[in-house]
Amino acid sequence: MKILITGGTGFVGSHLRKELLRKGHQLRLLVHRQTDGLEDGVEQVKGDITRMETLGGAAEGCQALINLVGIIREFPSKGTTFQRLHVTATANALAMAREAGIDRYLQMSALGTRPDAVSEYHKTKFKAEELVRASGLSWTILRPSLIFGPKDAFVNMLAENLRLAPVMPVMGDGKYRLQPIHADDVARCFTLCLELPATVRQSYELCGNDRFTYQELLDRIAAAMGRPAPFKPQLPLGLMKLVIPVMQHLPPFPITMDQLQMLLEENICDGNWKQTFNFEPISFEAGIREYLGACHS
Template sequence: MRIFIAGGTGFVGEHVTHELLRRGHQVRLLVHRRSAAAEGVEQIEGDVTRPESFEQGADGCSAMINLVGIIREFPAKGVTFERLHVQATANMLAVAKKAGVRRYVQMSALGTRPNAVSGYHKTKFRAEELVRNSGLEWTILRPSLIFGPKDAFVAMLARQLRLAPVMPVIGSGAYRLQPIHAADVARCFALALEMPVTIGQCYELCGNDRLRYVDLLDAVAAVMGRSAPFKPRLPLGVMKLAIPALQNIPRFPITMDQLQMLVEENICDGRWKQTFGFEPKGFKEGIGEYLTR
């Protein structure tokens, strides 16, 4: 099967591409600029915000995957949730229809829902609605926090721990996360394309380890061979006042959207395993593969 992927050059995209190639598929990647590519990978120069730039790239494909997403906006650079979640999805769907591609898989995010508070989840849901109403043979996957080699979140925590055994925690730190390995997410994307039962379905993807944020910090430290870090608490109310004034500074580490998503938790019931038929990699086992190198 030849599969067109937007967002395939990012962290998750690299894992999805690798898994599809491993299973014998051909991959056609939408890229801003061509570079060296693995065998079985074609590159199409274009921009997901300009459908005319990649219309021909979808010709001859059996399926399309949309992995495009951002966790933080930079409006001055045109990097917004509206543009890269909603409009990008609309463009992908339009190109799929024009090219006659019926099969379509969308990466959304755990926590996406009609009554979401964060702008991130609101736009993810609007994108999902476009997919559901597209008339295509769609599947939506909503991963939890994704970890794995070259990830952003766990790698950031590890860098901080290497500098000093101090990890500030906003609020109680009791809010829970259920991380899933990028390779397991990639496997679900590949299986979704191969399993007709997934058509018209939305799956929430999470690992087996349901961790409080403070316990996740301890787990990262333990895998690195370090003692549990000191965790000074930053009052939630104070942070809600400070973050809006500071979040437009590019290097400031958190936005109000990210704070909202953190404290409202990121967990699921794991029912996805009934369909996809495998157990996800454990958190400590998974991060040990790359943090101990």
């Protein structure tokens, strides 16, 4: 099958390309500019998913479209907004599929996306999902939890902080829970969707088997690096809710109110996705040890 991927040069995209090629699919990526170092045979077409006028013919000859485009943080001064990268991008991806006669469409969403969402991230992810559900295409929506892997942003950021000092400040009590999933497992689910008719017009929440609090996650990252558990001073939520709105507009500041909201909401699921996809996910500790092991720290 020939597949067009939007957002295919990113973190999850790199894992998905590898898995799709392993299964014998042909790949075409929509890119802002030509990217070096991709796998042999991967085709690239230039275009901006947020500008429909740049997308003419990009999907021609493809039998499926996978939309991975998304951001975790806005920078409005640069035009990087949730509305643009989640809602507009999805509307354009769907339009591309329809114009090219593509029926099979896969959408990357996020765990926690729902009608009554509080964060703008989840609100716009839900708007995008609604567009997909109303498209008339043979769609599938995947909602991964926190995704980890060798080039992830979150786990590597925490590990880098631990390399600097064995101190990890925690927002509130740190008892909010997470259930991370490896990028290879997310890629495997996307790929299996193309083979499993039962996944058409279905949504799946994806999470790993390991569920732990944020404080426990920090300890597991330290252990994978061969280091003792860090000191974890608690930052009062009331204070952080005053500081973050003022500081979040500065790119170096590590967290936004949206991200704090999502952290406190927790990031867990029931694991029912395994009944459809029929495999066991990579464990968190084994997965991070491969790229955070003592020899790398």
